[in-house]
Amino acid sequence: MRATVIHAPRDIRVEEVPDPALQHSTDVVVRVLRACICGSDLWAYRGESARKPGQRIGHEFLGVVEEAGTEVRAFKAGDLVVAPFVWSDGTCDFCAEGLMTSCPEGGFWGSVGSDGGQGEAVRVPFADATLVKLPADAASDERLLTALLALSDVMGTGHHAAVGAGVRPGASVAVVGDGAVGLCGVLAARRLGAERIIALGRHTARTDIARTFGATDVVAVRGEEAVDAVREMTGGQGAHCVIEAVGTEQSMRTAVSIARDGGAIGYVGVPHGSATGLDLGVMFGRNIALRGGVAPVRAYLPELLADVLNGTIDPSPVFDATVPLDQVPDGYKAMDARTALKVMVRL
Amino acid sequence: MRATVIHAPRDIRVEEVPDPALQHSTDVVVRVLRACICGSDLWAYRGESARKPGQRIGHEFLGVVEEAGTEVRAFKAGDLVVAPFVWSDGTCDFCAEGLMTSCPEGGFWGSVGSDGGQGEAVRVPFADATLVKLPADAASDERLLTALLALSDVMGTGHHAAVGAGVRPGASVAVVGDGAVGLCGVLAARRLGAERIIALGRHTARTDIARTFGATDVVAVRGEEAVDAVREMTGGQGAHCVIEAVGTEQSMRTAVSIARDGGAIGYVGVPHGSATGLDLGVMFGRNIALRGGVAPVRAYLPELLADVLNGTIDPSPVFDATVPLDQVPDGYKAMDARTALKVMVRL
Incomplete structure (x- = not known):
C-alpha cells in the first residue's frame, strides 16, 4: 500500500510500504477513507520533535473495517469506524477510568513499528476498545464525514x-x-x-x-x-x-x-x-x-459523536483544504506556511 | 505595645511600637493571646523574601477583641476570635466565592503599614468578614487553644x-x-x-x-x-x-x-x-x-473549626515549642535550625 513517511525534517514522502495484516486476534485492519494533518505533525515536520528516518506519520483517520481478528466482537468487515489518536487495551485501570492515553499497552499511530493515519490502511490493535462505530450512511455524506474526522483528535x-x-x-x-x-x-x-x-x-x-x-x-x-x-x-x-x-x-x-x-x-x-x-x-x-495534557479522546468520543450526529456541534469548518494521498507533502507545506488551517486527506 | 519587627535578614527584634487604634468603623483591635511562627516567615528571616527594614512580622494569631468600631456587628469587646492570615472585605466577588486571598481590599498581617501577628495587639480591618468567633471557654483550655491557633494558617x-x-x-x-x-x-x-x-x-x-x-x-x-x-x-x-x-x-x-x-x-x-x-x-x-496557591483560610475556617471543636481533628501537635513574646527571636532561630517544628508564642 501507499503511506506517508517522514525521512527527515521537511522530507515527507508518500511511498510504497508493506500492506498491514492482522497480527493479533484482537486487531482489525481499517481501509482509510479520510485522514488529516495535525498541528502536532508540524513539530515533527519542522524537526522540533524527533522522528526516526522512515517512520510513518499521521494519527487521525476514519475508514472501513477490511478484516477483523477472531476475537474482535464489536466490528466486522464493512463497518465504518473512527479511531482516536491512540490505541488502548480497554482493560487496564487507566482505560477503566477514561484515561486511555495512559494505557500501558497503548500507543500512538505513527510510532515506530505501527501504521500511521496518513496511508491507505492501518492495523488497529485492541480494536474493540480503540475504535468507535459510525453510522454506515455517513460515508456518503461529505460534510458529516468531515465533521466525524475531527473526532479523531481536534x-x-x-x-x-x-x-x-x-x-x-x-x-x-x-x-x-x-x-x-x-x-x-x-x-x-x-x-x-x-x-x-x-x-x-x-x-x-x-x-x-x-x-x-x-x-x-x-x-x-x-x-x-x-x-x-x-x-x-x-x-x-x-x-x-x-x-x-x-x-x-x-x-x-x-x-x-x-x-x-x-x-x-x-x-x-x-x-x-x-x-x-x-x-x-x-x-x-x-x-x-x-x-x-494529551487528550483521552477515546473517552469523549461517544458523547461528542452523539452531538455531531444530532447536529449540536459541527467541527467540519476546521478543514479548509483537501488533498489526495499523493499530495500530503503539499498539505504539510500549506499548514507550515499557515496558508491552510487544517488539511484533510481524501483517499 | 511590644511587637516583633524585622530589620534585616536574621535581625528580628521585639520592640516598642505604637499601640494599634481603630482607624475605620469596621475595624476591631484584638489583644493577642497566642501567635506563632510560620515556615514562610523563615523565607523573610533568611533574606529570601524581601522585607522593608522595620516591617512587622507574623500572620497567625488568636486573641480577645479589645475594642470594636461602630459598624462592627459580629464582635464586641471580650469575644475570643481567631484571624486567618489575610484580612478581606467580605463584599467583593472573590470573597463571595470563597477566594478571600484575592480580595482587592485584602492584605496580609505584617505587610507595610499593618500590624503583625507576633505582637501584643493587632488592628483588624473588615472585622466582621475577617475574624471568626471562638467559644469563650476555649481560652482556659490550653490544648484546645493551641489547636485553634492552627486554624489561622497551617x-x-x-x-x-x-x-x-x-x-x-x-x-x-x-x-x-x-x-x-x-x-x-x-x-x-x-x-x-x-x-x-x-x-x-x-x-x-x-x-x-x-x-x-x-x-x-x-x-x-x-x-x-x-x-x-x-x-x-x-x-x-x-x-x-x-x-x-x-x-x-x-x-x-x-x-x-x-x-x-x-x-x-x-x-x-x-x-x-x-x-x-x-x-x-x-x-x-x-x-x-x-x-x-495561597490558601483562602477564611473560607475553610467554619468547617475546620467545627471539626476541631467536635474532636474530629486536633492539629495542636504541630506546635512543639512555646516562647513568650520577648523570646520570639529565639523561636526563629530554633525553626531555622529545624530544632523546632513550629513555635507558639504565648502572650
Whole structure:
C-alpha cells in the first residue's frame, strides 16, 4: 500500500510500504477513507520533535473495517469506524477510568513499528476498545464525514482543554490559539454552556470560524495588548477558564496573564521549548490551576459523536483544504506556511 | 505595645511600637493571646523574601477583641476570635466565592503599614468578614487553644492542598514536606477520606506526628529512592493526590514524579527559586494537574473549626515549642535550625 513517511525534517514522502495484516486476534485492519494533518505533525515536520528516518506519520483517520481478528466482537468487515489518536487495551485501570492515553499497552499511530493515519490502511490493535462505530450512511455524506474526522483528535482535544479549564454554564472562557484545536475549544466551550467566549487570534479567516463556533468576542492583538483587552472584557478580572492550545512559552505566559484569580488553564498544546512560561509565583498568589495534557479522546468520543450526529456541534469548518494521498507533502507545506488551517486527506 | 519587627535578614527584634487604634468603623483591635511562627516567615528571616527594614512580622494569631468600631456587628469587646492570615472585605466577588486571598481590599498581617501577628495587639480591618468567633471557654483550655491557633494558617493551608490535590474517599495521597503544613495536609487528607496516606520525611519526630494524624506509610528516603518507594506502595502507578508543602524546585520535581497519571498536585508551599521544577512535558503526557496557591483560610475556617471543636481533628501537635513574646527571636532561630517544628508564642 501507499503511506506517508517522514525521512527527515521537511522530507515527507508518500511511498510504497508493506500492506498491514492482522497480527493479533484482537486487531482489525481499517481501509482509510479520510485522514488529516495535525498541528502536532508540524513539530515533527519542522524537526522540533524527533522522528526516526522512515517512520510513518499521521494519527487521525476514519475508514472501513477490511478484516477483523477472531476475537474482535464489536466490528466486522464493512463497518465504518473512527479511531482516536491512540490505541488502548480497554482493560487496564487507566482505560477503566477514561484515561486511555495512559494505557500501558497503548500507543500512538505513527510510532515506530505501527501504521500511521496518513496511508491507505492501518492495523488497529485492541480494536474493540480503540475504535468507535459510525453510522454506515455517513460515508456518503461529505460534510458529516468531515465533521466525524475531527473526532479523531481536534474536537476531543478541544473538549479536553475545556474540561481542564473547568468550563461550565455561565463561565467566561478565553481561548489562546487559533488553530483547529483552539477553534474546537471554542465549540466545546459553547457546548458546555460558557456565557462569554473570547477567541484570541489575528487571522480573520480563523476568527470568523471562531465566531461561527460560538465566540462572543475576538481579540486580534497580541502580548500585553491582548491581556489588557481580555481583562477589560471581563470587568478587570480575567477569564474564569483559559484554553491553551498552542504549547509555547509565550502562549502559556499569555494564558496565565488572562486567567481570573481562582480560575484554571486547560492546556492541550504539546509543550515545546525549554521553559514552561509558567510564573509559579503569580499562579500561587492568584490560585490559578493548570490541568490538561494529551487528550483521552477515546473517552469523549461517544458523547461528542452523539452531538455531531444530532447536529449540536459541527467541527467540519476546521478543514479548509483537501488533498489526495499523493499530495500530503503539499498539505504539510500549506499548514507550515499557515496558508491552510487544517488539511484533510481524501483517499 | 511590644511587637516583633524585622530589620534585616536574621535581625528580628521585639520592640516598642505604637499601640494599634481603630482607624475605620469596621475595624476591631484584638489583644493577642497566642501567635506563632510560620515556615514562610523563615523565607523573610533568611533574606529570601524581601522585607522593608522595620516591617512587622507574623500572620497567625488568636486573641480577645479589645475594642470594636461602630459598624462592627459580629464582635464586641471580650469575644475570643481567631484571624486567618489575610484580612478581606467580605463584599467583593472573590470573597463571595470563597477566594478571600484575592480580595482587592485584602492584605496580609505584617505587610507595610499593618500590624503583625507576633505582637501584643493587632488592628483588624473588615472585622466582621475577617475574624471568626471562638467559644469563650476555649481560652482556659490550653490544648484546645493551641489547636485553634492552627486554624489561622497551617490547618487551612494543609486543607487547601488536600482540596487542590483532589483528595476524596478511597484516594491514595502522598505528602511532600514534613513541616507543619505538610502534617496538617496529612490530617486534612484523612478528614477527607483518603484511604492511603504516604508521608515523605526523614525526621522521626515529625513522621511520628504524621502517623498520629493518619499517615498509613512513611517514606524516609529522598530523591529517586523516595519516588521508587511511593511507586512501589501504589502498585507502580503513583499517588492519586500529591500534597506539595515545601515550595522548592526539588520538592515540586518529586511531587510530579510520585503523582499517578491523571492525578493532581495540590501545592501550597510558597514557590521559591528561579525554576519551577515542573517538567511540563511529563505532566502533559501523564495528565497531571497542578492546583493550589495561597490558601483562602477564611473560607475553610467554619468547617475546620467545627471539626476541631467536635474532636474530629486536633492539629495542636504541630506546635512543639512555646516562647513568650520577648523570646520570639529565639523561636526563629530554633525553626531555622529545624530544632523546632513550629513555635507558639504565648502572650
